[in-house]
Amino acid sequence: MRIAIVTTFPPGKGSLNEYGFHFVKFLQTKTDMVSEIVLFVDELPEGEEYSFEQSAGQIPVRAVPCWKFGAWDNVLRIRREVKKINPDIVLFNIQFASFAAGKVPATLGLLTPWAVRLTGVKTAVLLHNIMETVDLKQAGFGGSKIIESVIRLFGNIVTRFILKADIVAVTIPKYVDILVEKYKAKNVLLAPHGSFEEASEDVPASAPTGAPNIMTFGKFGTYKKWILMEAFEKLQPSHPTAKLVIAGTDNPNVKGYLDGVKNKFSHVPNIHFTGYVSEEDVPKIFNDSWVVVFPYTSTTGSSGVLHQAGGFGRAVVLPKLGDLEELVIEEGYDGEFFEPESAQSLADAICRVIDHPQRMLEIGSRNYLAANGLPISEVVDWYLIHFQELLNRKN
C-alpha cells in the first residue's frame, strides 16, 4: 500500500516530530505491506532540508513540504498534494495545536482530515490529545470564561470534523470513552503509544554517578511551567551540587518563554538550558539524568517523554493529573508524584528519588520494562492491519 503521513518531522521542530520520526523509521522496514511512503511535512526555514536514513531494502521516503505552522491555507495545500499523489491512505499524526497557535488557523488545519477524506482517499488520524482534557487557560488559549466557552464550542465542532476520518486512533482509554460517549463515534480505536527505542537485553542497573542531574524534556511554556525552577531553588540548600537541565525549546504558543525563565531565575546556579535537542543527542541527555521531571500543571495526554524516559530506564517525577497518572498505572510505569501547583511538593518528590538510589533504580527498571513492553515497530503493525482492513472495505 502507498501511505502518506501528515506530520512534523526532524529537523522540523514542531510538536510530535519525534513520534513522526520513529513511526516512519519503522514503517520503512515493513516491505511486506508498504510500497511507498510520502510525508506531507511543514516547510523548513531557509537553508534546512529533510533527509532520510535509507538502509538497503527499506522503503524509500519522500518529503513533500506543503504546510506551514500558523498558515491559514494548510488545509487547501495539503488536500491539493494528496490529490496529486493519490496515496491509498493518509495518516495524520496530530494534536489540537499541530497546525497553528492561533485559533482560526489551528481550527482550519484540523479540518484537513475531513477535507482529504472528501477526495475519496482513506484517512486515519492519530490524535495525541482531545479538547475535553485540555486546560485551555494553561495551554495559552484561555483569556476569559466567554472566550474559553467559545473555544470549547469550536473544539467540539472541530472534533466532530476530525471524527469524519475513517478511523481515529488515541493512546489513552479514557479518550476512547469520551469520544464514544460524547460524540457517539464508531470509528475510534485505542492504539498503544509504543516505545521509541529498541530494547536492549539488560535493564539499566546502575545508578548514574556524579552530582544529581535533574532533567526535564520537551517544549515549554504552556503545560510545562517554571514550578520546576522554584522547586529546584528550594532543594538547592540541601543539594548544592545538583544540576537542573532544561532540555528543549519554547512551545510555539509561547515564544520567548524560556528567555523569560532564564532572566527570572538568573540568580539560581546550576540551571542549564540545552535548547533544541537533536535526535542523536537524545540518548546522552536521558542517560546523564538521575530523574526526569514532568512539571506539568495540566496535561494534554502527550506521553512521548514518559515512554522515552522509560526506554532509557530513568526514574520519573510526575504531577497528580488525570490522564498521566492513569497512563502510568495502566501501562505499568512507576514514579514519584507531586501536587501540580506546589513547588514544595515537587521538590519533595524529586528528593524522594535522588536521595534514595534504590528507589531510583526500582522506578527506572519498572519504567524500562513498561516502555519496552511494546516497541513502536510493533505498534506500526497494528496501524498497518487497521489500514489493510480499511482498504479491504473499499475493495
Next chain:
Amino acid sequence: MDITHKVSNSINIIQLGGRFDAHEVAPVVAWLKGQAEAGKVNLVVNLAGVNFIDSTALSTLVQGLKHCREKNGELHLCCMQQPVRVIFELTRLDKAFSIYTSEEEATAFQA
C-alpha cells in the same frame, strides 16, 4: 498462564488460560514461531480461559496474524470472555481478526 496444545481438523490450536500479558507471552511467541517454521499458516488461538489481556499480548497475536497472512494463512481466535472481547473492541482489533464463539467454528474454516 495455562497452555495446552491440540490438533483438530488438521488445524493446530493453542488453548490459553489465566492472565495473558507481557510476562506470559514468551511461550505463545515460541509456539507461533514454531508453527511458522513448520509451515503451519492456519492456526487457532483459543482464549476461553483468558481473563486478562494486555497490549503486549495483543501485539503477539497481531504479529502472529501478520505472519500467517504473509503466507496466505490466517490466525483465528475463539471463545473470548467478555472482558477480553471488550479490549478487542476498544482497539478495533475485533475488525482485523476472525473471531469465533467456539473452537469448532474456528477450525471449520478449512475443514
